[in-house]
Amino acid sequence: MVRLRRLSVAQVKKIVKEGGSLADADLSGLNLRGLNLMQVDLARANLEGADLSRADLTWANLSEANLKRAVLVETGLAEAQLVRANLEGAKMTGTLLGGANLKQANLTEADLSGQPEYLIRQAIATGINLSEPPGLYRTELVAANLEEAILTRANLELVNLSHANLTNAHLAGAKLKGAYLRNATLRGAVLEEGGQVADLEGADLTDAIMPDGSLHLSI
Numbered sequence: 464m465v466r467l468r469r470l471s472v473a474q475v476k477k478i479v480k481e482g483g484s485l486a487d488a489d490l491s492g493l494n495l496r497g498l499n500l501m502q503v504d505l506a507r508a509n510l511e512g513a514d515l516s517r518a519d520l521t522w523a524n525l526s527e528a529n530l531k532r533a534v535l536v537e538t539g540l541a542e543a544q545l546v547r548a549n550l551e552g553a554k555m556t557g558t559l560l561g562g563a564n565l566k567q568a569n570l571t572e573a574d575l576s577g578q579p580e581y582l583i584r585q586a587i588a589t590g591i592n593l594s595e596p597p598g599l600y601r602t603e604l605v606a607a608n609l610e611e612a613i614l615t616r617a618n619l620e621l622v623n624l625s626h627a628n629l630t631n632a633h634l635a636g637a638k639l640k641g642a643y644l645r646n647a648t649l650r651g652a653v654l655e656e657g658g659q660v661a662d663l664e665g666a667d668l669t670d671a672i673m674p675d676g677s678l679h680l681s682i
Contacts, residue, residue, distance in 0.1 A: 467509050479503055486524075565591050593617050616659065635659040642666040649674050 467489035470478070475495065478485060484504040491511040495518055502522040509529045516536040526546040530553050537557040546566045554574045565588040573593070592613040593599065599622055606626040616636040623643045631651040636659030645667055652674045654661040668679040 467507075491529075563587075565589075567591065588612055615656075634661045637661045639666050640664045644671045645669045647671045650676055 467487055469489040470485070470493075472493055472495065475485065475488075475490065475493065476498070479498070479500060485500075485508055486504045486506040487508065488505070489509045490505075490513050491509045492513060493510075494514045496514050496516045498515075498518045500515075500518055500520045500523055503520070504524045505520075505528050506524050507527045508525070510525075510533050511529050511531045512533060513530075514534040515538050516534050517538060519539045520543050521539050521541045522543060523540070524544045525540075525548050526544050528545070528548045530548055530550045532552045533550070533554070535550075535553055535555045535558045537559075538555075539559045540563050541559050542562040543560075544564050545568050546564055548565075548568045550568055550570045550573050552572045552574075553570070555570075556574065567590040568588065569592045571592055571594060587608045589608055590611045590613070591609065594613050594615040594617060599617065599619055602619075603623050604627055605623055606628075607624070608628045609624075609632055610628050610630045612629070612632045614637050615633050616638075617634075618638045619642055620638050620640045621642065622639070624647050625643050625645045627644070627647045629647055629649045629652050631653075632649070633653045633656075635653050635656035640662055642663070643666075646669075648671070650672050654663075654674060671679045673679050
């Protein structure tokens with residue numbers, strides 16, 4: 464097991480200023496509010512419980528980073544790499560995730576409340592785990608890649624999923640009332656399992672590709 468190097472806030476600022484790497488660093492619990500961490504390498508870093516509110520992590524590499532219970536309020540994560548990152552229980556009110564790569568990230572019980580919309584346009588979230596509430600109520604997920612995403616029982620009411628890729632996604636028991644699924648791809652998606660059925664009441668499925676491969680036409 465790799466032992467992470469423990470750093471202080473002062474050390475973090477010095478390394479960032481010198482253009483260094485924070486990969487494999489132990490930054491758990493640190494107050495990193497408002498820091499400019501744009502393009503910084505934080506791969507596999509331990510950021511559990513860290514406060515990154517309003518920090519700029521645009522283009523940062525957070526692959527396999529531990530962000531469990533981290534505070535990411537209004538944090539800029541546009542185009543960031545969050546592949547296999549652990550965001551369990553993270554507070555993500557107003558987090559900017561446009562173009563972020565969330566492939567196989569774990570957002571179980573992440574708090575995405577408090578804002579009318581979360582802009583995650585064209586985010587890549589292949590295999591993402593976002594089961595159970597609060598889910599992504601009223602989120603913009605236009606053209607997002609959610610292939611094999613785990614969205615079991617997730618709250619997806621009024622979500623804009625137009626042109627989204629939901630191939631082989633797990634949606635059993637998901638709340639999709641009023642969701643916008645025009646031109647979305649649901650090929651192979653699981654809408655019913657173990658007695659749990661996805662609620663698609665009022666959802667717009669115009670020209671969506673359904674689980675059986677058929678095209679859903681508007682009436």
